Amino acid sequence: MKAFLPALALLALASSANAQPSVTEIGKPLPAWQKGEFDIHHINTGRGEAQLMILPDGTSLLVDMSGKTKEQPPFSLPTRPDASRPPGEWVARYVRRVLPQGADKIDYALISHFHGDHMGGIVKDSPPASNGAYRLSGVTEVAEHLPIAKLIDRGWPDYSYPEPIHNPTMDNYRAFLAWQIQHQGLQVEQFKPGRNDQLVLKHEPAAYPRFQIRNLYANGVLWTGAGDETRSLFPPVSAWPANQQLDENKFSIAFRVSYGAFDYYTGGDISSIDEETSSAPPPWGNVEPLVGQAAGPVEAMKANHHGSWDANSIPFLAALRPRVIVIGARADGHPAVNTWKRMTSKKVWPGDRDIFVTNVSPATAKTTYDIEKTAKSTQGHVVIRVAEGGSSFRVFVLDDTDEDMRVKAVFGPYVSQPSGR
Numbered sequence: 167m168k169a170f171l172p173a174l175a176l177l178a179l180a181s182s183a184n185a186q187p188s189v190t191e192i193g194k195p196l197p198a199w200q201k202g203e204f205d206i207h208h209i210n211t212g213r214g215e216a217q218l219m220i221l222p223d224g225t226s227l228l229v230d231m232s233g234k235t236k237e238q239p240p241f242s243l244p245t246r247p248d249a250s251r252p253p254g255e256w257v258a259r260y261v262r263r264v265l266p267q268g269a270d271k272i273d274y275a276l277i278s279h280f281h282g283d284h285m286g287g288i289v290k291d292s293p294p295a296s297n298g299a300y301r302l303s304g305v306t307e308v309a310e311h312l313p314i315a316k317l318i319d320r321g322w323p324d325y326s327y328p329e330p331i332h333n334p335t336m337d338n339y340r341a342f343l344a345w346q347i348q349h350q351g352l353q354v355e356q357f358k359p360g361r362n363d364q365l366v367l368k369h370e371p372a373a374y375p376r377f378q379i380r381n382l383y384a385n386g387v388l389w390t391g392a393g394d395e396t397r398s399l400f401p402p403v404s405a406w407p408a409n410q411q412l413d414e415n416k417f418s419i420a421f422r423v424s425y426g427a428f429d430y431y432t433g434g435d436i437s438s439i440d441e442e443t444s445s446a447p448p449p450w451g452n453v454e455p456l457v458g459q460a461a462g463p464v465e466a467m468k469a470n471h472h473g474s475w476d477a478n479s480i481p482f483l484a485a486l487r488p489r490v491i492v493i494g495a496r497a498d499g500h501p502a503v504n505t506w507k508r509m510t511s512k513k514v515w516p517g518d519r520d521i522f523v524t525n526v527s528p529a530t531a532k533t534t535y536d537i538e539k540t541a542k543s544t545q546g547h548v549v550i551r552v553a554e555g556g557s558s559f560r561v562f563v564l565d566d567t568d569e570d571m572r573v574k575a576v577f578g579p580y581v582s583q584p585s586g587r
C-alpha cells in the first residue's frame with residue numbers, strides 16, 4: 167500500500183501541473199492583467215532582451231529595453247514585428263498596451279548591465295531625441311515614447327566600476343540621464359545587492375504582503391542569505407591579476423521575485439567561468455553558481471546570457487531547479503548546444519521542465535539538436551502569468567509578427583512549490 171502513495175501523489179501532481187494547451191484562449195488576444203496577478207512578459211524584438219513585469223498591485227518594472235538599431239545578422243536576428251520601427255519603440259508600444267488601465271508611465275526601469283542588446287547601443291546613425299540632447303536607442307528610445315519614473319542600474323552616479331566606462335552608448339546615456347533628471351524629474355538609483363526594499367510595490371503594498379523582490383547580486387557583491395548582508399566576491403580592482411579581467415556580463419544585476427510560493431530569477435548576462443581560458447575558477451570564485459545558491463530553487467527563470475555556451479552551468483541550474491525556463495534569444499547560438507543539453511538533462515536536476523525560446527534561428531535549429539522538438543516554443547513573446555497569491559502560474563506564447571497580442575499556445579497551470587525560505 168505504501169508503495170502506491172508516491173505514484174498516486176505523482177499522478178495527482180501530473181494532472182494539475184501538466185502542460186495542457188487551453189483551447190479557449192488560443193487565437194485570441196492575451197486576456198488583460200487583473201489586480202492580484204503577477205505578469206512577466208519576455209518581449210521579443212529579436213534584437214536583445216526586454217522583460218516587463220506587472221506586479222500584483224499594478225506597479226510596472228521594465229528590465230532591459232532591447233537592442234541596437236542597426237546591427238545586422240548574424241549578431242542579431244531580424245527585428246520583430248518588423249524593421250519599420252526600432253526595437254526600443256516596439257518595446258515602448260508593447261509596454262503601453264499592457265500597462266494597467268490609467269497608468270501613464272513606467273514605475274521602474276532597470277538596466278541589467280551596460281551592453282547594447284540590453285540598454286540599446288548607440289551606433290553611427292542612431293537618430294536624435296526630439297529634445298536634441300541625446301540620441302535614441304533602447305532605454306532612451308523607450309523614454310521618448312513613455313515616461314520613466316525611476317531608473318535603476320549598476321553604475322549610478324559615477325559609472326566608474328571597475329573603471330570609468332566611456333563609449334558612445336554610455337556617454338549618450340549620461341547625457342540622457344542629465345536631461346531627464348533636469349526636465350522630467352527622473353529618479354536614478356544604483357542597484358543595492360542584498361536589499362528587499364528597493365524594488366517595491368508602489369500602489370498597495372499592504373494588500374500583498376507575500377510579494378517581495380530580493381536583490382541578489384551586482385558588481386561582484388552577493389547577498390549572503392542572511393538579512394540584507396552581502397559579501398564581495400572580487401578583491402579591489404587594483405589587486406586583480408592581469409589575466410583575470412572580468413567582462414561586463416559578470417557585473418550584471420540579478421534579483422529574485424517571490425509571490426507566495428512562486429519564485430522567479432532574472433540575472434542579465436551573468437556567465438560562468440571561461441572554459442577555454444581558465445583551467446581553474448578565478449581566485450575570488452565562480453560568479454554564476456554562487457548567484458544560483460543565493461537565489462535558491464525557483465519556479466521559473468530567465469536563462470542567463472541568452473542561453474549562450476558560457477552560461478547556465480550545471481551547478482547554477484542544479485541550485486535553481488526551474489520548472490520553466492525562458493531563453494531570450496537574439497543571435498545564432500542562442501541557445502548553444504552544450505547549454506541546451508545541460509538545461510534538458512535530468513541528471514542536472516530531476517523533474518520536469520518546460521523551456522521556451524523567444525527565437526530560434528535556422529542555424530541554431532540545425533546545431534542545437536532537437537530544440538524544435540523539445541522546446542515548448544521557438545518563436546514569440548513568452549508571458550508568465552502568476553495567479554493571485556502565487557500558488558500557480560501559466561505560460562502564454564504570443565504571436566510576435568504584429569501587435570495584436572494573439573495567444574499561440576498556453577501551458578499550465580503549474581503548481582508553485584513552497585521552498586521553505
Ligand SMILES: [Zn+2]
Nearest residue numbers: 281283284435
Ligand atoms: Zn546580452
